[in-house]
Amino acid sequence: MGEILVDCDILVVGGGIAGLSLASALAGRTGVLVAEAEPTLGFHTSSRSARQLIPSYGPAVVQDLTVRTLALIRALEVHLPDPVLKARSFLLVGSEETVRDRASGHMHPIPPAQMMALAPELKPECFPAAGLDTTSVGCDTDVLMEYHRRRILDRGGRILTGSPVRSARFEPGADDAGRWITEAGEEIIASRVVVNAAGAWADQLAALYSARPRGLQPYRRTAAVVDVEHPLSENAPMVADADETFYYRAEGRQVLISPSESVPSEPMDARPRSGDVEALVELVNSVTTLGITGVVRSWTGLRTQTADGLPVVGYDDVVPGFFWLAGQGGYGFQTSSGIAELAAAMLLDGTPDSSAAEALSPARTGL
Ligand SMILES: Cc1cc2nc3c(=O)[nH]c(=O)nc-3n(C[C@H](O)[C@H](O)[C@H](O)COP(=O)(O)OP(=O)(O)OC[C@H]3O[C@@H](n4cnc5c(N)ncnc54)[C@H](O)[C@@H]3O)c2cc1C
Known part of the structure; x- marks a missing residue:
């Protein structure tokens, strides 16, 4: 040296x-x-990242740190010309059991009619139960x-x-x-x-x-921005399947989607694998009426965990x-x-x- x-x-x-x-x-x-x-x-x-902060997501200590982070970001936002946070609730959908397992102080079960009112693009026969976290927000x-x-x-x-x-x-x-x-x-x-x-x-x-x-251990997670026939409304919630097979949210008139995969990887500049985004598009089109017509861009990041x-x-x-x-x-x-x-x-x-x-x-x- x-x-x-x-x-x-x-x-x-x-x-x-x-x-x-x-x-x-x-x-x-x-x-x-x-x-x-x-x-x-x-x-x-x-x-x-998917740019969403979800107080109901993760173990208790993570949830507490998320609530604290939200308070600290709200305090710093006053020094900025534009807001960092944007109201966007989080809707978890799945079987009665999987949704119940994720219920917490921030996530409460809601009836199917409310699920459909919040996310009319969902095919109701695919998702018998839902939970809602109204404290969740988008983050710039x-x-x-x-x-x-x-x-x-x-x-x-x-x-x-x-x-x-x-x-x-x-x-x-x-x-x-x-x-x-x-x-x-x-x-x-x-x-x-x-x-x-x-x-x-x-x-x-x-x-x-x-x-x-x-x-x-780093784990791969892919996401993509897609064009759709039926855009989501601006205040639509982020929607995630409780079995972690997909999530999506509005990205302007386009939609951000992810297969929620957790595949072990070496540390690297990760890239999407051939076929992963295509399979996800097929899945999201089969459980919603969004009507994905094309992929605008896609990427992969590594989520590193103990x-x-x-x-x-x-x-x-x-x-x-x-x-x-x-x-x-x-x-x-x-x-x-x-x-x-x-x-x-x-x-x-x-x-x-x-x-x-x-x-x-x-x-x-x-x-
Ligand atoms: C698809 C996807 C969606 C996600 N969605 C969300 C979400 O909605 N909300 C959320 O909270 N989190 C989300 N995450 C997770 C979040 O993005 C990560 O937890 C966070 O970005 C990790 O930040 P970091 O600073 O630890 O890592 P990084 O951003 O990877 O930063 C680590 C840095 O260290 C540098 N580095 C490594 N080795 C060296 C070295 N030897 N010398 C100098 N520099 C070095 C690297 O170059 C890198 O820039 C998501 C992740 C993915 C992949």
Whole structure:
């Protein structure tokens, strides 16, 4: 490694929604630097989501973090010319049993007549039961990420793109202190803490810092925007099948659809597989009257999860100054500000006494 060019308190590796939200929460409170491998921010999973925040989706701790994230985004929206959030409820359809299994404080069962009033394109014989989450909203993820980017820079933080982290070494200091020396692209960065917000590459990044992998597995998920004969109304809910075989929502006069697949993958720039979108179009056309006429564009992203399905947030229990911010799975946007708030408190004020911190700890049993 060459000469040290950059010094900071906290180096965040990964410029997706996770890394940007945390750096934005830290900026102005400590010296923060984001290193992103790709030439643009949000290149991987964070530019490939369905852009919906669903408080009834996920385990209890995820639901709590989603509610907190919604409150934090509503508070930041007042500083922006355009809103980040858009009212769009979430309608879950399926058998009585599968819908009942997903009922929670935010999701309540509704009668079939109400389901048809909300989503008249559904073929009622296909879906005997439905549940509705009226607290769910759409999210302009581009505006949200730009807000965080701007806030980091305005408060003296730095962002390096095209700077893949390739190697690192720990330099011990006096009194248990020490610092990480990280090679990121052309830069050599010295930092007290390194945050692992590397998404699908989180376990690989951990290996560079000699941290034990946490079994973070990327899973493929595809989506497409399609033309339809019968567009959805502007305030139509997002509709998802409780067996996770499809979901769809309005995208202007077009419709965004997904097969909701979870297929294991290596970390990579994932692309749709031949036949996947065609099979989905056939399925959606068979259970709705949308009448899909063509595919405008399609993409695939990787949702990275641990074995217990919860994110990993907190200091590594063995490696000094190495902090995990990974495994957000399908909840990365809906938990982003809540997790950033929690992580910033851990990094700046010590470990907060919270049940969320315990539930997400990298030292929890089973990881
Ligand atoms: C089809 C689909 C639909 C989804 N829908 C939703 C939704 O509606 N709501 C929701 O909340 N979530 C949704 N998600 C999930 C959400 O998109 C993710 O949880 C979130 O984007 C993950 O963000 P991240 O920052 O952890 O990862 P990423 O966005 O992948 O960012 C990680 C970054 O780390 C960088 N990196 C990796 N290794 C290095 C290295 N060595 N050096 C430097 N940089 C490195 C990568 O280049 C990458 O940019 C969806 C996902 C998919 C695929």
